[in-house]
Amino acid sequence: AQSVTQLGSHVSVSEGALVLLRCNYSSSVPPYLFWYVQYPNQGLQLLLKYTTGATLVKGINGFEAEFKKSETSFHLTKPSAHMSDAAEYFCAVSGGPGGGADGLTFGKGTHLIIQP
């Protein structure tokens, strides 16, 4: 069984400031971890994923995340926020590289607000 907890349903940062979105997971098998972004009235777009190997993964739009097994965390960061980053962000976990038969288990999401 797997679960994901995203701390903070809403996060507000100033344009140019560091973005930090927190994600903790629980998994009975080695996890595969994902961050997705959802813009209004659109589907989900993959930002980055951790499967195996390097624990610091880089994604699109300047985002990166670090897998920390000891902390069961996969926090998402971006050094400098842009207005275009305003969206809903979802952390997800699965038992396989893309989800497989169990699909993805998502967190509740974090709404990122960028203040000008």
Add this chain to the structure above:
Amino acid sequence: GAGVSQSPSNKVTEKGKDVELRCDPISGHTALYWYRQSLGQGLEFLIYFQGNSAPDKSGLPSDRFSAERTGGSVSTLTIQRTQQEDSAVYLCASSLVSGRFAYEQYFGPGTRLTVT
């Protein structure tokens, strides 16, 4: 090439009516997933198809929900005797499969279902 498409984009129906939601996956993607996104429950995994087969239907919320996939391509999610709690955005995703692993899921824009 084209991404995952879903139709209709919006559907308003009266309580008790049946609805059909359609998903066209990316060509060549043998894995297909349905998810439901609602305010109360977040993103829930409903069902997974590998080819035309759905190994596990236990994620479907009730026996009013059914899904099928034909020709390894188009999938239909059917909700019978709709209830107000069925109101949500229904998302479809597809992915490539290699061996026993499925890879990155590509999501469609979703169908917003409103039951009045």
